[in-house]
Amino acid sequence: MVKFQDFQLSPSILKSLKRIGFEETTPIQEQSLPFSLAGRDIIGQAQTGTGKTAAFGIPMVERTDARVKAPQGLVIAPTRELAIQVSEELHKIGYDKKVQVLAVYGGQDIQRQIRALKKQPAIIVGTPGRLLDHMNRKTVDLSRIRIVVLDEADEMLNMGFIEDIEAILEKLPAERQTLLFSATMPERIRQTALRFMKNPEFIKIRSKEMTVPQIDQYFVKVEEKDKFDALTRFLDYHSPDLAIVFGRTKRRVDELSEALSIRGYTAEGIHGDLSQAKRLSVLRKFKEGNIDVLVATDVAARGLDISGVTHVYNFDIPQDPESYVHRIGRTGRAGNSGMAVTFVAPREMGYLREVEKTTGRRMRRIDVPSLKEAIEGQQRLAMEKIHAAISENDLSLYREAAEELLSESDPVAVVSAALKLLTKEPDRTPVKLSFERPLPAKRTAKNRKTSVKQKEAVNGQKYFRRKTAGKR
Ligand SMILES: Nc1ncnc2c1ncn2[C@@H]1O[C@H](COP(=O)(O)OP(=O)(O)OP(=O)(O)O)[C@@H](O)[C@H]1O
Numbered sequence: 280m281v282k283f284q285d286f287q288l289s290p291s292i293l294k295s296l297k298r299i300g301f302e303e304t305t306p307i308q309e310q311s312l313p314f315s316l317a318g319r320d321i322i323g324q325a326q327t328g329t330g331k332t333a334a335f336g337i338p339m340v341e342r343t344d345a346r347v348k349a350p351q352g353l354v355i356a357p358t359r360e361l362a363i364q365v366s367e368e369l370h371k372i373g374y375d376k377k378v379q380v381l382a383v384y385g386g387q388d389i390q391r392q393i394r395a396l397k398k399q400p401a402i403i404v405g406t407p408g409r410l411l412d413h414m415n416r417k418t419v420d421l422s423r424i425r426i427v428v429l430d431e432a433d434e435m436l437n438m439g440f441i442e443d444i445e446a447i448l449e450k451l452p453a454e455r456q457t458l459l460f461s462a463t464m465p466e467r468i469r470q471t472a473l474r475f476m477k478n479p480e481f482i483k484i485r486s487k488e489m490t491v492p493q494i495d496q497y498f499v500k501v502e503e504k505d506k507f508d509a510l511t512r513f514l515d516y517h518s519p520d521l522a523i524v525f526g527r528t529k530r531r532v533d534e535l536s537e538a539l540s541i542r543g544y545t546a547e548g549i550h551g552d553l554s555q556a557k558r559l560s561v562l563r564k565f566k567e568g569n570i571d572v573l574v575a576t577d578v579a580a581r582g583l584d585i586s587g588v589t590h591v592y593n594f595d596i597p598q599d600p601e602s603y604v605h606r607i608g609r610t611g612r613a614g615n616s617g618m619a620v621t622f623v624a625p626r627e628m629g630y631l632r633e634v635e636k637t638t639g640r641r642m643r644r645i646d647v648p649s650l651k652e653a654i655e656g657q658q659r660l661a662m663e664k665i666h667a668a669i670s671e672n673d674l675s676l677y678r679e680a681a682e683e684l685l686s687e688s689d690p691v692a693v694v695s696a697a698l699k700l701l702t703k704e705p706d707r708t709p710v711k712l713s714f715e716r717p718l719p720a721k722r723t724a725k726n727r728k729t730s731v732k733q734k735e736a737v738n739g740q741k742y743f744r745r746k747t748a749g750k751r
């Protein structure tokens with residue numbers, strides 16, 4: 280058991296960590312801190328939800344000098360929501376050291392950001408586009424940056440972002456420290472990364488699987504047209520506390536959240552075409568539990584740390600294995616357990632096997648729950664509500680009415696009626712979803728005859744998707 284006290288950290292940082300409730304290090308923190316605190320460049324790879332933010336946040340706060348009136352630390356993150364979240368965590372770690380942290384991201388009033396940047400915060404967390412915007416306007420001074428972090432590094436060095444990242448890194452002082460973190464790090468991206476680093480230490484937390492063991496992973500084979508009814512069956516049967524449903528496109532997300540609402544679920548969607556205010560308000564409602572189901576594109580796949588997410592449903596199978604790892608990693612965080620169910624159209628089995636090959640873990644096949652199971656799931660929920668009401672409430676005002684009911688009818692009939700009223704029965708209101716073509720078949724052992732042309736089509740599409748992915 281390694282504690283933060285075992286490292287050479289400033290007393291003010293130890294005090295902040297204690298306030299946050301961090302005492303023991305996670306493996307990535309334990310293994311990377313000796314190098315990062317010594318000023319070394321690092322490529323750090325560790326599973327989702329295992330504390331990579333603090334692994335780079337601690338050395339970053341440690342290396343900033345609150346007396347120097349200039350930004351000294353820079354974190355670049357792929358989405359606005361993640362930039363905000365990371366800035367909040369850095370603020371907590373730097374609280375007792377009085378380190379100022381500012382998030383700059385698109386969709387927020389730029390004048391306001393310019394005013395905040397004038398105060399010379401010690402640490403800036405930003406999305407690439409907005410950072411470049413400030414650099415071009417000369418409203419940010421990066422000449423004193425001593426440490427830069429690419430969070431979700433493989434995504435940042437991929438096609439959608441690489442040019443922006445290069446443009447930003449070029450302008451930073453050469454003698455800076457560079458840290459890269461992600462749960463995934465494909466070899467070709469690692470090669471790209473080396474271009475920006477000085478003799479980096481590669482720290483990979485050794486584990487058999489790329490995903491955390493406490494996420495139960497399942498797949499269900501289902502035709503495109505049957506997917507929505509299958510999803511509602513699962514939601515009824517599992518009755519998740521908080522669930523995220525991932526869809527492939529923005530249109531898909533809009534239609535799914537609409538359709539779920541029609542069937543009585545509290546669901547809302549999040550994707551890159553919504554206003555920033557809307558994105559943030561949806562996310563806030565989800566965190567507070569005012570929405571049970573968040574429907575999202577991959578914009579919510581990486582880095583977001585929302586406690587209480589018990590289930591992830593891949594309504595559409597992700598196109599590449601890395602995306603799968605990050606999506607399901609929204610559950611099972613910080614040692615909690617979770618469940619992930621991936622919907623696979625029959626011709627998409629090749630993608631599933633590819634995911635399994637990358638993660639090193641097999642998904643178990645399950646069937647769509649029956650109507651009976653779906654009702655049972657909701658009944659269980661109603662029963663839990665009754666149990667909770669018994670233990671948490673003063674029911675004395677209800678006793679007389681209860682006794683009256685029981686004297687008039689069969690007790691089992693009374694309770695059955697009460698349960699029925701409390702149970703959300705499966706709803707089959709017809710809904711309309713646009714047909715979304717399953718991914719093109721992948722070459723698998725069984726399917727070796729796929730032509731080169733078809734393979735190129737797959738790759739071409741992948742490239743295209745990646746390119747547009749940058750504009751989320
Ligand atoms: N040393 C620690 N002790 C207890 N909890 C921790 C510790 N370090 C981090 N956590 C908590 O673990 C959760 C996950 O951390 P974090 O978001 O940094 O994970 P991550 O590795 O960056 O995941 P992802 O790959 O999804 O971005 C957070 O809620 C964080 O507060």
Ligand SMILES: [Mg+2]
Pocket residue numbers: 331332430582
């Ligand atoms: Mg993270």
